[in-house]
Amino acid sequence: MDCNQVLVSKVKKVIVVFTLLIAFLSIKIDTFAQADSAVVPVDSAVAKTAEAVSGEHGAVEHDEKKFEPTEVIMEHIADSHMWHLWGHTSLPLPVILYTNGGLEVLSSGNFHHGEHDYTGKYNTYRLEEDHVKVVGADGKIDEEASVLDFSITKNVAAMFVAILVILIVFISVAGAYKKRVGKAPKGLQSFIEPIVIFVRDDIAKPNIGHKYAKFMPYLLTTFFFILFNNIFGLIPIFPGGANVTGNIALTFVMALGTMIIVNINGNKYYWKHIFKPDVPLWLYPIMIPVELIGIISKPFALMIRLFANITAGHIIVLSLISLIFIFETLAIAPVSVAFVLFMDVLELLVAFLQAFIFTLLTALFIGMAVEEHH
């Protein structure tokens, strides 16, 4: 298929990405080492490293000697109100709360990693397990208080970064097309063009048919949005490292978008297939609910697939890194790094693959909805 062609022709660039990945990995280990010397002067290097990591990932765990991989990994997978940069340095992010009193905006730095409460205009807030909670008058958390958290969290910020990069890349590529009318593509243009053509010729055209042009912007945006977020998620340091596409909220929105597009564009044959299928009448009580569930289950599968694939990749990479701290020996590090390298390369493939599959299935569903029957 053309997919291979694209990959093969861009082997060079992929190699560059691999090199960068290796560089990032070494930086990751460096960060551990730095945190190491900064935090505790202990006797054994192993104990030091283990503590450094627990210190790095959870400010609360200072006293704990035991390393809890689940906790560390889940913290990385989940969203956060801080963007961890290195050691004990985190980037505070804006917290936007919609309370019963009104809108409240504050910096997450006010919580000092959950050690302090913050009294805003309407309530006092506390950061508990990276969730903003309202503190009642008695000093305990008021679970009843309704507060909607619209904060610019780590995932939102990482998504904004990815969007910014996408906009810069594609608007500059579009500029190149305007500047070099009718000429062969060059530079970034020649990297992007095969992918755009791939989406058009191998995803949109065969699945949607002649009406494909209308859906191209959505398909291309979906493809590159997922792809860029996937790749940014693989970069372990700022501004990457957030598990954006591995968050159910994002995949939910993407799948919802697909569901809306499919059902808005569904023609009479599509609806007839759902409400008046070509089966004996007595089967209708079974068929119609099944078809109705199908409307939901198709995008639902999209949502789960992307979420699970990306999250699983992050968990595996983090688990392999955690091995060093579980075994409490630096000797395991080369093995971990080798496996992580392998996983990162695999994740790079998955990043492309999941973007491709999401877009392909979206195109397929659209194609099924706009297909003309004769």
Add this chain to the structure above:
Amino acid sequence: MELVTPSIGLVFWTTISFICLLILLRKFAWKPILGAIHEREQSIDEALNKAELAKQEMARLTSQNQDLMQQARAERDEILKEAKTLKDGILNEAKKQAQVEGAKLIEKAKIEIENQKKAALAEVKDQVSSLSLEIAERVLRTQLDDKTKQEALVANLLKDVELN
């Protein structure tokens, strides 16, 4: 469980930013990019078609050229052949004419020679007769110097006349 519970904040921001991204990219990226790619593909198609046509035209011209060449060659051969026959004809003609002319000349020469010979002979005859006359005159003169001899001759001549 928290992992699979979408948080309202992220849903909200994702929706807004994805829609913005879609609108911005559609206007500023996809339209020009897809348009340019489409245009270029068409121009490439066109160029290929034109090249194909040019190729056909070329082939046609080549075959035409070949035909012309063949024709020209045949014509040349024809001309050469004609020239050769013409040359041969002229040569033969010339030869024949030369022979005829030669024969005529020889004939003329013969006649001339004959005439000359005749004239020469006539002259010789004349000279011989006049010479002989002169000689005869001189002989006669010497013989008829005296009277008697003259009278004898006359008598002789008269005798002849009488005989007649």
